[in-house]
Amino acid sequence: MVDNALCKERKATRRPFVLAAVILAMFMGAIEATIVSTAMPAIVADLGGFSLYSWVFSAYLLMNAATVLIYGKLSDIFGRKPVLIIGILIFLVGSFLCGLAGSMEQLIFFRLLQGLGAGAVMPIATTIVGDIYTKEERARVQGYLSSVWGISAVTGPALGGLLVEFVSWRFVFWINLPLGLLAIAGLLLFLHESIEKKKPEIDFAGTFVFLVSISCLMFLLVEGGSKFPWLSGPSALLFAAAAVAFILFIWIERRAASPMMPFSLWKVRSILIANIVSLTTGVMLIGISSFLPTYVQGIMGESATVAGFTLTAMSIGWPIASTLSGKLLLSIGYRKTTMLGGVSLILGSALFVFMSAESGPWWAAVSSFFVGVGMGLTSTAFIVSIQNSVQWDQRGAATAANMFMRNLGNTVGAALLGGVLNSRLQAFLQSQPNEDVQSLSVDSINELLGGEGHRLSSEMFHTLQEGLAGSLHAVYVVVFIFAVFSFLFLLLLKKGE
Incomplete structure (x- = not known):
């Protein structure tokens, strides 16, 4: 049976054109996930600051994770169209400014702004498809949507590499501008909603304490073991602040009239497991997409x-x-589909663990392919299951909650894996017997990635390569561990689901 809201929307909404606009909006998300990663070695070579490498991702993901649930709630109150358009506009302003950045610190600040808008794009675009298609159509259309998003993303890494080599890394941000404007035009012209507007009840307190908690945790994960020891006063203070803020967040959410995180949705077993696995796969996704270009360029010596x-x-x-x-x-059902995805994630991440400089880019590509298969099987199944489990007035919040968990995984993953990389690399350099090599720092990787390795002595060059390879191997071991956790959680799904 079709929802009443759905019936009203279908009378006025031109679904093919709305779907095209949604695809354009999601296309921005697709290339954002890959094109920036491809450009990062060139950005570091130009702006410097390799020690801040992971903050370029963490800043974007922090604001994305902090706002995605608010946008989901706002879309349930004011409708999908106005909230999505505002999000796209903020994203485009941030993208334009990122392309103008003159230092790594400026780029990180503008990425915060870009992430503020990105929080609306993916969950609301996906929710719109859930609104305008029936339950019977959703599995097919969400599969197509993910497929088109993925096919669009194919152009991201290749385009990023070409722009870096032949134009400028700045265009990897500016390419979003025409796509976003076309998406806005499509939404304005062809999406017509019929909603009952409610008094807005926004959980600002919950949002604030969550932001404090995740910011403290991220700073600890990125800088711990590098700027200060893990067992030190600053580490203890940051961990305590993160824990207290998170406990306060849960306390606020349980009492809020309109909570940022509707915990009632988590009582459904399939939604609970989908959200937990989205967290673990989010860590995996950011670990591969952020650091693989660095491995291929810095260790294998290949081009962007x-x-x-x-x-x-x-x-x-x-x-x-x-x-x-x-x-x-x-x-074959929900459980078996997600289990196949879990197996593919383990296989792909295991291949990354055994990757070496001699393996070549084809090994890296095959590993990426299997991880992509795992992501495709699980993410589409999660979205369809969640949207079929709730009514229209909760669909935005439920979809956003799942996106939130993946974004949270991305955020924590960028910080955690960036911290692993920095601390392992610094420890390796300090352990070298040669005093000249000991004088190198994490930021010395700038020269390795910028094609300026000829300025270094042969010993220093090879030592940097060896240190970077070992540090990235540690990153991929952590990615593999999260793949195993993902599969174990999927085993908890009930048989027959």
């Missing part, structure tokens, strides 16, 4: 274009699996 193509393999596996996921959900 080749590094981009290794990430493109993930974007090929994702849409193929998303299309399959929509069909498998109807034939």
Whole structure:
């Protein structure tokens, strides 16, 4: 039976054009996830500050994670269209300013602004599809949507590499501008909602304490073991602040009239597991997309274009699996579909663990492909299951909650894995017997990635490569551990689901 709101919308809304606008909006998210990663070695070479590498991702993801639930709630109150358009506009302003950045610190600040707008794009675009299609159509259309998103993302790494090599890294941000404007035009012209506006009840207190908690945790994970020891006063203070703020967040959410995180939705077993696995796969996704180009360029010695193509393999596996996921959900069920995805995630991450400089870019590409297949199978199944479990007035919040958990995984992952990279690299350099090598720092990687390794002695160059390779290997071990956790959680789904 079709929702009343759905019936009203279908009378006026032109679904093919709205779907096209949604695809454009999600396309921005697709290239944002890959094109910036491909450009990061060039950005570091130009602006310096390799020690701040992970903050370029963490700043964006922090604001994304902090606002995604608010946007989901606002869309349930004011409708999807106005909230999504405002989010896209903020995202475009941030993208434009990122392209003008003159230092790593400026880029990180503008990425905060970009993330503020990005919080609206992915969850509300996905929710719109859930609104304008029936339950029977959602599995097929969400599969197509993920497929189109993935196919669009194929161009991201390749385009990023080409822009870096032949134009400028700044255009990896400016390419969002025409896409976003076209998406806004499509939404304005063809999406017509019929909603009952409610008095806005925004959980500002919950949002604030969550932001404090995640910021303290991120700072601890990125700088711990590098700027200050893990067992030290600053580490203890940051951990205590994060824990207290998170406990306060839960306390506020349980008493808020309109909570940022509706914990009642988590009582449904399939939604609970989907959200937990979205967290763990979010850590995996950011670990691969953020650091693979650095490995391919810094360790394998390949160009930015080749590094981009290794990430493109993930974007090929994702849409193929998303299309399959929509069909498998109807034939073998939710549990078996997600289990297949979990196996693929383990296989792909295991291949990364065994990757070496001699493996070559094809090994990296195959590893990325299997991770993409795992992401496609699980993410599409999660979204369809969640949207089928709730009514229209909760669909925005429920979809946003799942996106929130993946964004939170991205955020924590960027900080955690960036911290692992920095601390392992610094420890390696300090352990070297040569005093000249000991004088190197994490930021010395700037020269390695900027093609200026000829300025270093042969010993220093190879030592930096060895240190970076070992540090990135540690990152991929952590990614593999999260893949195993994802699979173990999927085993908890009830048989027959």
